[in-house]
């Protein structure tokens with residue numbers, strides 16, 4: 191009986207394929223000692239397609255790591271598009287910038303160094319973002335979702351990553367702060383009238399997890 195790893199390998203090979211630029215980016219970040227916590231290739235392609243399906247030209251990402259998902263977004267928005275990505279660790283941001291440069295998309299990506307909670311308020315005067323991807327410290331999910339609604343517009347797509355966490359999200363009594371953050375994120379998406387959302391469980395080379403996808407149905411007062 192094939193395992194879910196076999197299925198992941200088949201889907202990745204068949205639908206994503208290998209790409210020397212992305213392979214080099216992953217090698218560079220792994221060689222630099224960054225943890226292998228980037229999105230799996232099938233998920234990266236899902237985000238890329240979602241961006242294209244939404245016709246998004248302006249993408250906001252919280253949590254850059256070495257820029258793997260950022261490259262996928264940058265390719266999706268095309269030459270006239272823009273990606274702003276926020277990373278707390280300066281060393282990660284340096285690796286991401288080098289990866290984006292090598293991928294030929296640095297001109298359409300701005301890497302902002304700082305904590306999401308500090309950088310997001312500085313973006314209020316920008317044009318609204320069409321898609322927001324939240325993939326940083328899970329404890330801050332509610333803060334990031336709030337900013338996603340404020341910095342978006344009705345119709346903005348919001349994606350919240352790692353919301354299932356091996357099934358632990360269903361444990362209301364969890365003491366794990368990351369799981370609590372995932373739970374609070376889901377609860378907010380279910381109750382905040384600014385969002386209409388769902389979530390899908392995923393099973394890929396990174397194990398059992400999931401992704402929430404929402405649309406902003408109403409932006410915050412003041413936008």
Ligand SMILES: C[S@@+](CC[C@H](N)C(=O)[O-])C[C@H]1O[C@@H](n2cnc3c(N)ncnc32)[C@H](O)[C@@H]1O
Pocket residue numbers: 227228229252253254255256257258259260276277278279282304305306307325326327330
């Ligand atoms: C899961 S990784 C991002 C992976 C990346 N999106 C990808 O798929 O290639 C999470 C990143 O968020 C960063 N991070 C953690 N806390 C943060 C914060 N408060 N603000 C911004 N970034 C943060 C970490 O340093 C790490 O690089």
